[in-house]
Amino acid sequence: MLTPAAVDVRSRHWLPFTQMGASDARSRTFVRGRGTTLVDAGGHEVFDAISSVWTTIHGHSHPRIVEAIARQAGVLDHATALGATNPPADELAARLCALTGLDAAFFASDGASAIEAALKMALQYWQLCGESKRVTFVHLRDSYHGDTAGAMSVSDITAFRARFTALTFEALCYDDVREVLGRADVAAIVFEPRVQAAAGMRLVAPQRYAEMRAARGPLLIADEIATGFGRTGAMFAYEQLGLAPDLVCLGKGISGGALALSAVLATRRVYDAFLGTPESNRQFLHGHSYAGNPIACAAALASLDIFTSEGTLAHVARLDAVLDELLTPLRRHPLVTDVRRAGLMAGIDIAAEAWPVANELYARGQFTRPIGRTIQLVPPLCSTPAEIAAFVAALADILDGVA
Numbered sequence: 156m157l158t159p160a161a162v163d164v165r166s167r168h169w170l171p172f173t174q175m176g177a178s179d180a181r182s183r184t185f186v187r188g189r190g191t192t193l194v195d196a197g198g199h200e201v202f203d204a205i206s207s208v209w210t211t212i213h214g215h216s217h218p219r220i221v222e223a224i225a226r227q228a229g230v231l232d233h234a235t236a237l238g239a240t241n242p243p244a245d246e247l248a249a250r251l252c253a254l255t256g257l258d259a260a261f262f263a264s265d266g267a268s269a270i271e272a273a274l275k276m277a278l279q280y281w282q283l284c285g286e287s288k289r290v291t292f293v294h295l296r297d298s299y300h301g302d303t304a305g306a307m308s309v310s311d312i313t314a315f316r317a318r319f320t321a322l323t324f325e326a327l328c329y330d331d332v333r334e335v336l337g338r339a340d341v342a343a344i345v346f347e348p349r350v351q352a353a354a355g356m357r358l359v360a361p362q363r364y365a366e367m368r369a370a371r372g373p374l375l376i377a378d379e380i381a382t383g384f385g386r387t388g389a390m391f392a393y394e395q396l397g398l399a400p401d402l403v404c405l406g407k408g409i410s411g412g413a414l415a416l417s418a419v420l421a422t423r424r425v426y427d428a429f430l431g432t433p434e435s436n437r438q439f440l441h442g443h444s445y446a447g448n449p450i451a452c453a454a455a456l457a458s459l460d461i462f463t464s465e466g467t468l469a470h471v472a473r474l475d476a477v478l479d480e481l482l483t484p485l486r487r488h489p490l491v492t493d494v495r496r497a498g499l500m501a502g503i504d505i506a507a508e509a510w511p512v513a514n515e516l517y518a519r520g521q522f523t524r525p526i527g528r529t530i531q532l533v534p535p536l537c538s539t540p541a542e543i544a545a546f547v548a549a550l551a552d553i554l555d556g557v558a
């Protein structure tokens with residue numbers, strides 16, 4: 156048997172969306188995190204300007220979340236949610252329902268597993284309502300909902316799905332054919348509210364959502380996996396659009412960014428359709444092993460508490476004004492072709508190769524990951540104005556050197 160010392164751990168870790176043949180694939184090994192800072196194995200400290208891909212809310216290893224995790228791990232690490240519940244999952248479900256005004260929370264693991272659950276919930280809902288012909292899903296232009304089969308099917312970004320058409324089903328893009336909203340076979344419209352993060356922080360015109368609101372029939376599925384938990388200035392971005400979704404998918408920041416957890420919230424109308432006797436076979440036919448994991452739910456409860464104790468949304472409102480001021484001069488830079496932002500989700504398009512710029516940013520203590528030619532600035536919600544200013548100054552300085 157191999158002793159731990161004999162195993163080259165890093166060489167066995169196959170990284171997602173990463174060319175393992177590239178020489179720099181393993182150059183970033185993060186060993187510690189505290190607040191907005193990550194520390195790599197070389198002792199180099201970087202500002203986590205992408206919140207570890209939109210997950211970190213109150214900063215890394217926040218003491219209250221760490222304490223909640225440790226306490227819960229010592230009481231109950233895990234117990235199945237198949238036919239059973241546990242106190243942290245119960246309390247989290249109640250608090251998420253109170254926050255959103257929806258009526259039931261179904262837990263899953265990652266964002267994509269919440270999307271899969273929501274798609275299946277929509278299909279089964281229509282079957283239970285006697286409308287089995289409602290089997291078609293509608294999505295927005297440039298949508299991204301995750302990397303599992305159902306999530307890819309309602310995603311529009313070719314690069315992510317083109318190789319996997321054998322796994323995906325046909326869905327409709329409603330920017331192309333608005334009439335789809337009136338079709339009798341549509342089960343649900345799935346959408347990212349306000350910002351399409353994976354499309355490079357693309358902002359969606361509010362009018363798109365107004366048309367959806369007017370659609371009678373299909374369920375509305377809000378994918379708040381990237382935008383939820385304060386990112387765009389409100390707790391949830393759909394609130395800013397005046398929408399009342401039937402299903403809301405939450406993930407990423409739900410646990411403050413500490414542990415894998417996701418959820419689908421449902422209205423009473425949807426939830427009630429699944430009720431019946433044990434013999435009626437109406438129960439939702441879906442589940443994941445770690446659904447409602449008590450440790451992850453305890454982390455999420457601590458994260459919600461921090462929103463109150465640290466006045467997180469008020470802080471985001473202050474940063475909103477700071478970002479406006481900081482990004483305005485950047486818009487005039489000859490190498491900046493566009494700057495888009497909603498709350499703490501900003502995309503800065505540059506007329507230069509983005510990876511060398513991101514690598515230089517890293518060398519200067521700023522960690523981001525480009526999407527195409529878009530430099531992302533999606534900092535933890537607890538960031539200070541000075542930290543954001545330092546990121547923008549470093550970017551401007553690097554671009555000056557390229558111009």
Ligand SMILES: Cc1ncc(COP(=O)(O)O)c(C=O)c1O
Binds near residue numbers: 378
């Ligand atoms: C809007 C949106 N939905 C779903 C997902 C998938 O989430 P996960 O990566 O946790 O599966 C993502 C991931 O970036 C996302 O941005």
